[in-house]
Amino acid sequence: MTSPDNVVTGRPENIRAVPVRHPGRWVAIAVIAVLAAMLVHMLFTNPNLEWHSVRKYLFSHIILRGVWMTIKLTVLSMAIGIVLGVVAAVMRLSENPVVRSAAWLYVWFFRGTPLLVQIIGWFSISLLFKTLAFGVPFGPHFGGENTNKLISLFVSALLALSLNEGAYMSEIVRAGILAVDEGQSEAAQALGMTKLQTMRRVVLPQAMRVIVPPTGNETNGMLKNTSLASTVGIFELLRSSEAIYNANYQTIGLLIVAVIWYLAMTSILQVGQFYIERYYGRGSTRTVALTPIQRARLAVMGNHGRGGYG
């Protein structure tokens, strides 16, 4: 059976069918719209939200100092945590059973106790060791310094956060290393690279593709976990907000200030993660994800712009 227009044009007509209806979608849209309207209404009309104090304190000196402390703790703890994680992961994969066990024990302890307990523990470390000194193990030691002088409040929080983070990171890094095909280290070794060179130049760069997304998660979590340091008196974002609302009782307003800053910082992290993932994805996919700018250009100029490598 050939249709007549087939003979004339050589190509059958384009299909024009009645699309399937989706009534469920309309119901969902209606429900969400009503809920959103209620939320917006509440945000504008509820006087207990204390928007005036949000305006007043959002960029106040004490809050900004808290934000800075939160950023400092996050960045430093993550940096130390990642280094510890890589070292512990490589140790876990070592052929030496003692080295392997040591790394296992570290992860077991710091992952197995609550972060809050660890923070309080480092804060109270001087109760365990009055002084710290260099010396021969079990032998004589030289000098010695008051523990509280050496380990300030900030350092104790940093130690707690980074040692805890290192334990989690080591599992993430280990998973990344194991995800790299064995043929890769074989090829590297066949070329005469040492194990260290193989790890640094061939295995870790490829493991990064697996490591980066959960590390983004960890950084996001760390940003929020720094608020636990408020319990030992570190003036990070939450504690700074608390200090203000303890004085003026504008609790909700100052919590909103903290929330706005936390959301702003985690949003910036998300953008950073996108670019890091894009960098380590090179060579592993045929097309690299477009940056928002490239996507905008593509939308404006049509499909003539060149995406992909470059």
Added chain:
Amino acid sequence: MTGLMVDAQRVHKSFGANEVLKGIDFQVTPGQVVCLLGPSGSGKSTFLRCINHLEKINAGRLFVDGELVGYRQQGDKLHELSEKDVARKRTEIGMVFQHFNLFPHMTAMGNIVEAPCQVKNEPKAEARQRATELLAKVGLADKANAYPRQLSGGQQQRVAIARALAMRPKLMLFDEPTSALDPELVGDVLAVMKDLAKSGMPMIVVTHEIGFAREVADTVVFMDGGVVVEQGPPSEIISNPRHERTKAFLSQVL
């Protein structure tokens, strides 16, 4: 063992209780091309991997260019070589894998200059210059900036050959270099290998390409069940095999 590129004397290798090599005797003279044939599981690839110490042998002696592989002999005692020494010896032996094993996060150029720059500390400009020549030699002059994923299997394998040659090896090992390729891509890779053989590079090739073995090999070695069943020039082994096992194998692959 003087003058031999590879000299294997009663080499044994086990994985746990499973003995894969049961006394391999095998010699390669400089400039010789040897093709290893045999059914899968016969120990060909394992033996190849022993030559650059990717696998440790359990018994026997294995020499490359007159030196023990993986050990140092003092009196009648063997000392294991340090990781550094093993690595240094591997720089003299190029290896090409069945699945190419190119580094996917580096371009073709990056793959080729990696070892010369990192291992031999060659100046970057010099290494890149030589990499460009090698890419031209394997017919991929225009692919220097391509990542492995953007190349066909045949192109990847040719980059892998260039990568091995960049270390100026004195011996090349090929572990089923065309087994993972689409049939129409095999020819390009074999052509590169033929050129290499003509240039006098000693090569040991584990392969199922009987045509290649017949044309290029000086010696064909047939292995089965962890032993060398017979060896000789291709005219003998491929055209007039004496052993039943060789005959049976060849009748299946020819």
